[in-house]
Amino acid sequence: MPRKSGQKRPNDSMSNEEGASCLASDHDYTNDGMDCNQQTSLEEEFPPLPITPSKPPLHKKPTFTRGAGIGSDDAVRSLADLINNRSDTLEKMVESVRGDIKVLNAKVVYIEKRVQRNEDSALKTMNRVSELERYSRRWNLRLQGLTEDREEDVRARVTSVCQAILPKEKERLPAAIDVAHRAGKL
Numbered sequence: 176m177p178r179k180s181g182q183k184r185p186n187d188s189m190s191n192e193e194g195a196s197c198l199a200s201d202h203d204y205t206n207d208g209m210d211c212n213q214q215t216s217l218e219e220e221f222p223p224l225p226i227t228p229s230k231p232p233l234h235k236k237p238t239f240t241r242g243a244g245i246g247s248d249d250a251v252r253s254l255a256d257l258i259n260n261r262s263d264t265l266e267k268m269v270e271s272v273r274g275d276i277k278v279l280n281a282k283v284v285y286i287e288k289r290v291q292r293n294e295d296s297a298l299k300t301m302n303r304v305s306e307l308e309r310y311s312r313r314w315n316l317r318l319q320g321l322t323e324d325r326e327e328d329v330r331a332r333v334t335s336v337c338q339a340i341l342p343k344e345k346e347r348l349p350a351a352i353d354v355a356h357r358a359g360k361l
Contacts, residue, residue, distance in 0.1 A: 323357065330355040 318336060333355040338345045 317358070329357060 316333075316337075318333060321332065321336070330352060334349050334352055337348050337352065341348065344351075
């Protein structure tokens with residue numbers, strides 16, 4: 176028999192046996208071929224579960240009162256001070272890094288100038304050495320195709336080849352040829 180609103184639950188005011196039989200008769204799915212006595216014996220073996228709410232109660236959030244703790248104005252002020260202090264520290268760090276970068280940039284410019292000067296100096300030196308080598312070789316004569324003999328006098332052979340080529344200068348050539356040597360295979 177269905178309960179009307181405002182009625183008490185059957186097991187609130189009745190004994191366990193009466194409540195069990197009433198509960199069993201309220202729902203047709205509990206009477207699946209068992210009589211009330213069999214249901215009572217089952218309920219004694221398995222006592223009914225306590226009635227619990229379907230959802231746990233919500234946790235209450237703490238509330239701040241002006242007299243008990245810090246006020247919202249104080250909290251905002253303390254957060255603002257904290258943010259300002261940190262931003263001031265960051266600004267100082269940025270300025271320090273900016274100064275270091277300026278010093279490093281100046282050093283890089285100075286080193287670039289030194290490297291450029293050294294490269295220019297090395298290029299001038301290489302050109303000078305090449306010019307000196309050309310100057311020292313301008314009076315040199317290279318003869319090709321002369322066979323090499325054992326224990327030969329290279330200067331005498333060069334003088335004889337030059338006299339054969341320049342018969343008019345035959346007398347001056349032995350004094351004009353300073354040094355003669357074999358250069359090796361080319």
